[in-house]
Amino acid sequence: MKPLAAVTVFNRLDVTKITLTSLEPYLNLIDLVIVDNGSEAETSDWVHDWVFRDNRPARLIELDANIGCPRALNLALSYRKPGQPFIKLDNDVRVLGAGWPHAIKRLVKWWQAQGRKVGMISAFYEPWEQQRVRGREVYEGLTVWHIQPVIGHAVWHTTEFLDAVGHFDVLREDHLYGFEDLILSHKATHLGFELLAWEGWKIENVQRHNALGRETRDTHVQE
Numbered sequence: 001m002k003p004l005a006a007v008t009v010f011n012r013l014d015v016t017k018i019t020l021t022s023l024e025p026y027l028n029l030i031d032l033v034i035v036d037n038g039s040e041a042e043t044s045d046w047v048h049d050w051v052f053r054d055n056r057p058a059r060l061i062e063l064d065a066n067i068g069c070p071r072a073l074n075l076a077l078s079y080r081k082p083g084q085p086f087i088k089l090d091n092d093v094r095v096l097g098a099g100w101p102h103a104i105k106r107l108v109k110w111w112q113a114q115g116r117k118v119g120m121i122s123a124f125y126e127p128w129e130q131q132r133v134r135g136r137e138v139y140e141g142l143t144v145w146h147i148q149p150v151i152g153h154a155v156w157h158t159t160e161f162l163d164a165v166g167h168f169d170v171l172r173e174d175h176l177y178g179f180e181d182l183i184l185s186h187k188a189t190h191l192g193f194e195l196l197a198w199e200g201w202k203i204e205n206v207q208r209h210n211a212l213g214r215e216t217r218d219t220h221v222q223e
Helices: 013-026 041-052 069-077 100-113 159-165 180-191 214-222
Strands: 004-009 031-036 058-062 086-089 093-095 118-124 133-139 142-147 154-157 194-205
Touching: 004 013, 004 069, 013 041, 013 093, 031 041, 031 069, 041 058, 058 069, 069 180, 100 118, 100 194, 118 159, 118 180, 154 194, 159 180, 180 194
Parallel strands: 004 031, 004 086, 031 058, 118 194
Antiparallel strands: 086 154, 093 194, 118 154, 133 142, 142 194
């Protein structure tokens, strides 16, 4: 089964273009849902055109206001079929490599064949954040990192884990940004799922700050 992949968008047209364009070679390997979180006209018009100009196999949810990342991801999850894994993609990454959806499914199947539970798999990027590493193994000649926690960017959620947790947590009415990955990482550990990152799935972080701006983000997270 194809994984369901969600990209949430709030402005940042330049990096959104890079993210969606990098996904074009893989649109036949994923079920893509884009949630436009009330972007300004320049971004929302471009995203709308990208989806519909060549009849791309993607769904677009267009919102009038920014409802935040967790709620937007939950909207995307409403399209999830029974048994379907889920990929969360930020709109500031470039997906690299070929055939990565098949490769990750192989990794999950191999892991489960060993009687082990894998919950979330992070894409690998440079510079790698060694402070989150808890151990390492090798699969298909490439390093698998055991990490805690998993932090955004590009994350594969396995069917078994998503069936167990069901949704992304919304902490309060105006929760726009932050914590959804940390909360799921804690749930995964509590439920006995392993958290991994694999060098066989690579991304480039095009931009390392979010659409709210650093000062607004920090204030929002503190509140």
